[in-house]
Amino acid sequence: MTGRDHRDLGGPTEKCGVVGVSLDERAAARPLYYALYALQHRGQESAGIVTHDGFQQHSHVEMGLVGDAFGEDDLDQLNGPVGIGHVRYPTAGSVNACCAQPFSVSFKSGSLGLSHNGNLVNADEIRDELAGLGHAFTSDGDTEVIAHDLARNLLEEDLVRAVKRTMSRIHGSYSLTIMHDDTVLGVRDPEGNRPLCIGEVDDGYLLASESAAIDVLDGELVRDVEPGELVILRPDGEGFDAYQLFDRENSAHCFFEHVYFARPDSTIDDQLVYDVRRDLGRALWAESGVDTDVVMPVPDSGRAFASGYADAAGEDGADVEFAEGLMKNRYVGRTFIMPTQDARERAVRLKLNPIKDIVQDRTVTLIDDSIVRGTTSTQLVQLMRDVGAEAVHVRIGAPPIVAPCYMGIDMASREELIAADRTTEEIGEEISADSLEYLSIESVAGALDQSRADLCLGCVTGEYPYDIDGETTDRDVERPTIGSEPAAADD
Known part of the structure; x- marks a missing residue:
């Protein structure tokens, strides 16, 4: 399911999508616009583009979807061969125009635009310090905190050292695309929690949250930005320079990117998301397969899991049919009015309708x-029982979500999470399934070909790779204090 629709049905919602381009002579506005369209699933509240023509910065940021935020005239006025873009789902800050991105600011050393995917855990602390130094803030979002801190450092340092100083102060998850005058750069947090990749097109290079944004521009994926790495796109589309500013013993890649958030056709950290989901489905069969008449995905995110699950079942000799037994109505959006409990329950039937002939008098695995x-x-x-299913078994391609996410996913509070205080058996009874099984953490790590120590598993373990007030940290990482000086940046 996509974005806000999934939240209306009780699921997590995406974070944000960022992109940046540096081209030879071609205007950057339309490539940025197309790339944002490819990243629309990552945020639907606002969309924005900031470009630079070598003399001045041009900005257009609006609330709403990409197609609604930009008209032909808006793109024509965004001059220049370099720029950054953003689609937003709010995880920190208000849902209004003041928190829409890219965030732009002008200061003594020039202009600055910044797009942020992620969530800082010490934004309030840095905001208070900067406010005490005379910085005036126009929003309550953490992106403006990063922009102000970077602008301050650029008054005293060159670009690389300024970025490193800011990175030493901000803690949490972030992938950033930044434009300083007509220079575009990308930064990934030292744990690599949020994705960011580099792509090449005929006349330049780009940075994007997912490789699908590169594909839509007929580009080639070069590689992922490494955790703790700064990438600076050279002017005129001539290449890029990379600086490894921070190293960590372990990464903290968000496993939920592969499980749900990213597009199946994207490659993240060298793995095609679709293949990972099919492998997760195969592992789900190996761990807890049940021989039923039909295997059905909950659209859209369950499709690849169900495909891998059904294939593995068939290889084991099970006579299981894979079928699209739930049809999704893509035209029921955020404006659907649900004033009563009956209407709220009706919303699911409006958005997901079962095909009776596939379900009736059969055993089903959802x-x-x-x-x-x-x-x-x-x-x-x-719904399955209403249309005549003999039995309904539920299989989930991820471990139980037992804790909230502080890294940029709107996932719900502990009080709202059904698995926070229930066993799998109790949850199965709660949802009235004949059986319920989740995938193990070990199988998730295996499908991602990573150790548990290199994944952010906070939402399924309650132990986080970042220092968060009131929560347990799963690793001992020494953090610089606010205001401390970072080590010199690598040349």
Whole structure:
């Protein structure tokens, strides 16, 4: 499911998408616009583009979807061969125009534009310090905090050292695309929690949250930005320079990018998301397969899981049919009015309708990426029974979500999470399934070909790779204090 629709049905919602381009002579506005379209699934609240023509910065940021935020005239006025773009789903800050991005600021050393995907855990502390130094803030978002800190450092340092100084102060998850005058750069946090990759097109280079944005521009994926790395796109599209500013013993890649958030056709950290999801589905069969008449995905995110699950079942000799037994209505959006409980329950039927002939008088396995609050799963199981399913088994391609996410995912509070205080058996009874099984953390790590120590598993373990007030940290990482000086940047 995509974005806000999934939240309305009780699931997690995406974070943000960022992009930056540096081209030879071609205007950057339309490539940025197309790239943002490819990243629309990562945020639907606002969209924005900032470009630079070598003399001045041009900006257009609006609330709404990409197609609604930009008209032909808007793109024509965004002059220059370099620029950055952003699609936003709010994880820190208000849902209004003042928090829409890219965030732009002008100061003594020039102009600055910044797009942020992620969530800082010490933004308030840095904001208070900067406010005490005379910085005036126009929003309550953490992106403006990064912009002000970087602008301050650029008054005293060259670009690389200024970025390193800011990175030494901000803690949390972030992938950034930044434009300083007519120079575009990208930064990934030292744990690599949020994705960011480099692409090449005929007349230049780009940075994007996902490789799907590179594909839409007929480009080639070069590689991922490494955790703790700064990448500076050279002017005139001539290449890029890379600086490894920070090293960590372990990364903290967000496993949920592969499970749910990223497009299946994107490659993240050298792995095609679609292949990972199919491998997760195969592992789900190996761990907890149940021989039913039909295997059905909950669209859209459960599709690749169910495909891998059904293939593995067939290889083991199980006579299981893979079928698209739930049809999604893509035209029921955020404006659907649900004033009563009956209407809220009706919303699921409006958005997901079962095909009776596939379900009636048959045993069914429903496969989804996650269960958050449990409301949608309960209603889907009941839908299956309403149209005549003999049994309904539920399989989930991720471990139980037992804790909130502080890294940029709107996932719900502990009180709302059905798995926070229930066993798998109790959840199965709650949603009225004949059986319920989740995928193990070990299988997730295996499918991603990474150790548990290199993944952010906070939402499924309650132990986080960052220092968060009131929460347990799963690693001992020494953090510089606010205001401390970083080591000199590498030349």
